[in-house]
Amino acid sequence: MDILDTDLENIEQGDHCASSGRKSHHSDKTKKNLVTRLNRIEGQIRGIKGLIEKDTYCDDVITQISATQAALNSVAKLLLEGHMKTCIVERIQEGDHEVVDELLVTIQKLMKK
Template sequence: MGKTAEHMNPIEQKKMCCVEEGEDPNAYMPDELQRNLMNRMSRIEGQVKGVKRMIDRNVYCDDILTQMSAVQSALHSVSRLLLESHINTCVMDRLENKDPEIVEEFMTTISKMIK
């Protein structure tokens, strides 16, 4: 029989909070979200390699900047998706369990994201 949330240490609780019932309790996020994020990151990796090739080929600066903007936009999109999931799972769960550290942790995360 698995541990209940009140019998887990904070690390175990953090791992469990984002995972849906029936999934790996040692995971931090649902499998579908992880696949989605990994697919998006693979596309972004391809975009970054494309920008690197453009620089190597000495392509017109404005074209490179346009592609770099697309990469940044794609990264922001991945961040928003992960942030939304984090809020709806981990943050909400820890708020419901009256975890006093979640607000400070979340505010630190938001501060880093908006720099």
Template structure:
């Protein structure tokens, strides 16, 4: 029981509004479709620059997704944690931003 409890304390969840959830899923579905398209291009021996252009589009779409998600995280989770005087929130945010900037 103690082991189960210690595992649960490290797992956080975020309940999203239906519109926000739908938007995120739609964005990810489009990105997934783009990746499948790139895979087909490779399977069909497409010209390298054509594949690279599509790959860059996927990268841009993921960056856009990350920006929207990060903004929401800061406006909701981070603000709530700071208001609740939870330690480590800013450190966690800094670590996430540093990973995103690599």
């Protein structure tokens, strides 16, 4: 089981979005994991800035940018999967089928990147 599978299991075990208040309810463990990942990404961004300031070879900088994008995509994937398995399912069960259009817009935003 990889990290994403573990995180999705945590989401499925109680992390869900409140459909009325449009607020997510992630477990403390999931929030800590997401913040840890984002802190790591923030460090990668600072590292890329430092590489540019040091006139590092362009290909090396691009490689670091690619790694950072992959890490950010991993966070987005985790959130999207959890959102679909909880928030979207709940809202459909409540009869709110407009949530599918919202989901499609969200997926389109992610695919532009």
